[in-house]
Amino acid sequence: MSQQITSIEGDEQARSTADAVARRSYGKLVAFLATRTHDVAAAEDALSEAFASALADWPRNGSPANPEGWLLTVARRKMIDAIRGQRYTDVDSEGIASIADVLAAVPAADIPDERLAMMFACAHPAIDPGIRAPMILQAVLGLDAARIASAFLASPAAMGKRLVRAKVKIREAGIPFRVPRREELPGRLEAVLDAIYAAFTEGWTDPGGADVVRRDLSEEAIYLASLVAHLLPDEPEALGLLALLLHAEARRPARRNRDDEFIPLSQQDPSLWNSEHIAEAEALLHRASALGSIGRFQLEAALQSAHVHRCRTGTENWTLVVQLYDALFALVGSPVVAINRALAIAEVHGATAALDAMPDLAVDQRLAQYQPYWVVRAELLFRTGAHAEARHAYQIAISLERDPAVCRFLERRMSALPA
Amino acid sequence: MQYILLLHAAEGGFESMTPEQQKQGLAAYMAYTEALSKAGALKGSNRLRPVATATTVRVTNGKTQVLDGPYADSKEQLGGYYLIDVPDLDAALSWAAKCPGAGHGTVEVRPIWDMSDY
Numbered sequence: 176m177s178q179q180i181t182s183i184e185g186d187e188q189a190r191s192t193a194d195a196v197a198r199r200s201y202g203k204l205v206a207f208l209a210t211r212t213h214d215v216a217a218a219e220d221a222l223s224e225a226f227a228s229a230l231a232d233w234p235r236n237g238s239p240a241n242p243e244g245w246l247l248t249v250a251r252r253k254m255i256d257a258i259r260g261q262r263y264t265d266v267d268s269e270g271i272a273s274i275a276d277v278l279a280a281v282p283a284a285d286i287p288d289e290r291l292a293m294m295f296a297c298a299h300p301a302i303d304p305g306i307r308a309p310m311i312l313q314a315v316l317g318l319d320a321a322r323i324a325s326a327f328l329a330s331p332a333a334m335g336k337r338l339v340r341a342k343v344k345i346r347e348a349g350i351p352f353r354v355p356r357r358e359e360l361p362g363r364l365e366a367v368l369d370a371i372y373a374a375f376t377e378g379w380t381d382p383g384g385a386d387v388v389r390r391d392l393s394e395e396a397i398y399l400a401s402l403v404a405h406l407l408p409d410e411p412e413a414l415g416l417l418a419l420l421l422h423a424e425a426r427r428p429a430r431r432n433r434d435d436e437f438i439p440l441s442q443q444d445p446s447l448w449n450s451e452h453i454a455e456a457e458a459l460l461h462r463a464s465a466l467g468s469i470g471r472f473q474l475e476a477a478l479q480s481a482h483v484h485r486c487r488t489g490t491e492n493w494t495l496v497v498q499l500y501d502a503l504f505a506l507v508g509s510p511v512v513a514i515n516r517a518l519a520i521a522e523v524h525g526a527t528a529a530l531d532a533m534p535d536l537a538v539d540q541r542l543a544q545y546q547p548y549w550v551v552r553a554e555l556l557f558r559t560g561a562h563a564e565a566r567h568a569y570q571i572a573i574s575l576e577r578d579p580a581v582c583r584f585l586e587r588r589m590s591a592l593p594a
Numbered sequence: 595m596q597y598i599l600l601l602h603a604a605e606g607g608f609e610s611m612t613p614e615q616q617k618q619g620l621a622a623y624m625a626y627t628e629a630l631s632k633a634g635a636l637k638g639s640n641r642l643r644p645v646a647t648a649t650t651v652r653v654t655n656g657k658t659q660v661l662d663g664p665y666a667d668s669k670e671q672l673g674g675y676y677l678i679d680v681p682d683l684d685a686a687l688s689w690a691a692k693c694p695g696a697g698h699g700t701v702e703v704r705p706i707w708d709m710s711d712y
Contacts, residue, residue, distance in 0.1 A: 299683075300687075301683055301687070347705055348683050348705050349595040349597075349682045349683045349686070349705055350682070350683045350684075351681075351682040351683065351684050
């Protein structure tokens, strides 16, 4: 009996150690294995087998002193076995020997961080632009195809197929795993920044930070953004992205009250915001603007900055906000930007003008499944007095929402509609 | 890694040029081939005769069909190739961009499936 309890406790401890290592080291371990073999899929498979071995071994023998090194040792053995086992028809015995040598060359205690090199392989010009960001999310952060598909408004099956195809291309076309030379870097950077942003927004959908994996996703995105900004201190968009993420992260503590209810920006308590994050974001934005090249992420960070300034000082600045959204829309032209722009227009020109500025569902059918479209539509219809239509839009928005706190917030808004 | 650079271009472009332009065009290809060779990257290269000289062969149910003309009747035709040996795709793409063919047509870069792998 007591032995059984010990075993269950051991299982739990092993699982939590494995989870912690997975969150901290997943991308680093995949990058180490993939950079040496050019095979992202095999690296992911070997690592997932190593995690499975850890869950079997650690409860019996105790968690190792260096779990990361343990996992790498097992994963590279699995990878060499897979290559020897004729998993690949296109690697000869000499190739196997050299891959084995290369994999064994680095001590497991001192694993170099090659995530950036892998990110640039995933975002290579020879890779289909639409799959670059999902590739980085999967290879560096370990997100599965279903979750990536939901973030990118795609079907899980189609996303899975495209990810497999991109990994085959990286391996068979000989795409290098290296950080591009300085002169070729700016052109290659956009896809990497896009992916980091997508990773952050995926983590952001859990505003309370209750879901540890999700919260770590935002932290990991901020870490990657810092890494890129550090590497490219003269690249304004790299600085702009980090500023944007820090601004958004700064307000996380204010997005929920003690009862875990969702609090919209206009009703948040600015004293709960992380002023260090905000100060750092403002400094980054200042540095970026001095470099004299405007871009999408700088504009989005400037919008965050404007919202923060208005809420802190009570000074209305909606005209500036609309101007920033105009510039952003001219640059990006996405329906997501148009939706946020419509909300700002409502503050300056009223709800009817804002409804006219909303993107057209008939033009972009994906909006039918896009929750923020229905929320904003509901709010604007509410303000124009079209209560029946507003109720309908709230109902759709609630049906599309994953977060129960946001659902309750929307239900309260809907119940405020006159019967 | 070995790559083949497949040079596709509209046929007749060369014939419609003035003798001076033709001379310059040939000189550009010769300089490019020379540069590849000096870099130790050149494995082989050939220019193909026009598609009017092409013949297509297909065997169906044991019957050999021989047809006049190229496999695909498109505006741009395969006109030549370079077989190169370089470290990675970036190097291959960089050589492709320097190829005169990229200026008057399209260069398709394909990795070679090394038969010694079997």
